[in-house]
Structure formats: C-alpha cells, structure tokens
Amino acid sequence: MGGRGVRIGELAKASGVSTRALRYYEQRGLLKPRRQENGYREYDESAVTRVLNIRALLDAGLNAESIKMMNACLDEDPDHAPVCLEAIAVYEQRLRVVREQVTALTEIQRKLEDRLRQLRTGIPH
Numbered sequence: 001m002g003g004r005g006v007r008i009g010e011l012a013k014a015s016g017v018s019t020r021a022l023r024y025y026e027q028r029g030l031l032k033p034r035r036q037e038n039g040y041r042e043y044d045e046s047a048v049t050r051v052l053n054i055r056a057l058l059d060a061g062l063n064a065e066s067i068k069m070m071n072a073c074l075d076e077d078p079d080h081a082p083v084c085l086e087a088i089a090v091y092e093q094r095l096r097v098v099r100e101q102v103t104a105l106t107e108i109q110r111k112l113e114d115r116l117r118q119l120r121t122g123i124p125h
Contacts, residue, residue, distance in 0.1 A: 005034065005042035015051040022051065028064035030054050030074070050074045061098065066090045 012019045025031040026041075031050060033041035053074045057067045067074070073084035 005044060006047070008033070008041045008043070011043050011047055011051065014048045015055070017051050017055060021055075025051065025054055025064075029068055030064060030071075046075055049077060060091075060094070062090065062094055066094065 006014070008019050008022055011017075012022055022031060026033060031043070031047065031054070033043045033047075036042050053076075054067060057070070058064075067090075070084065070086045070090055073087050076084070
C-alpha cells in the first residue's frame with residue numbers, strides 16, 4: 001500500500017475487517033472514501049488506523065453514533081495520540097450506562113436466585 005489510495009478489499013485485508021463492515025462504517029459517516037471515476041471506493045492509507053480504532057471502540061461497547069462524536073480522534077494511533085477530550089466524554093457516558101446495566105442485572109440475578117432457592121426448598125428429596 002505505498003503512496004496511493006487503497007481499494008475497499010485492500011483496506012479490509014490490511015485492517016482485518018470485512019468489506020461489509022467497511023460499507024457499514026461508511027453509511028454511518030465513520031469512514032469517508034473518495035470515489036474513482038469507475039465508482040470504486042478509494043481510501044487513504046491512514047484509513048487502516050481509523051478502521052482499527054473504530055473496531056476497538058465498537059468492541060468496547062460504543063455505538064456508531066458515539067464513535068462519530070469522536071471523529072477527530074479516529075485517525076490517531078491510540079498508543080501515541082494526545083488526550084482526546086471527545087473520547088473522554090464518550091467513555092464516561094458509556095461507563096455510566098454500563099454501570100446502570102450492571103446494577104439492573106445484579107438485581108435480576110438476586111431475584112432469580114431467591115426464586116430458585118424457594119422452588120428448590122419445595123422439592124421433596
């Protein structure tokens with residue numbers, strides 16, 4: 001991938017992401033290819049870093065809309081990038097949601113365990 005743009009298949013191979021996922025990122029406004037005269041998508045070589053960052057953020061539980069708010073941070077190598085204030089805000093919000101879900105699931109777990117205990121005590125041995 002030297003000095004020119006890369007096509008969708010090359011980007012998929014370089015980033016380990018399917019072409020379908022790349023098209024999805026494009027539909028969500030996370031990835032913006034140029035179009036060649038023949039209609040083929042062409043990406044900058046920096047798109048590999050962007051795709052890897054998008055993938056990592058999706059794996060961390062963020063959705064496309066949240067990731068879009070961090071657009072300025074997506075082209076940076078996460079190990080060498082300056083602090084991205086947008087990322088901090090998005091992660092804090094996502095962490096609040098996850099904590100609320102954990103609390104709700106813990107309550108459901110407690111209720112299930114209590115009910116199961118009640119059911120088991122009524123079973124003759």
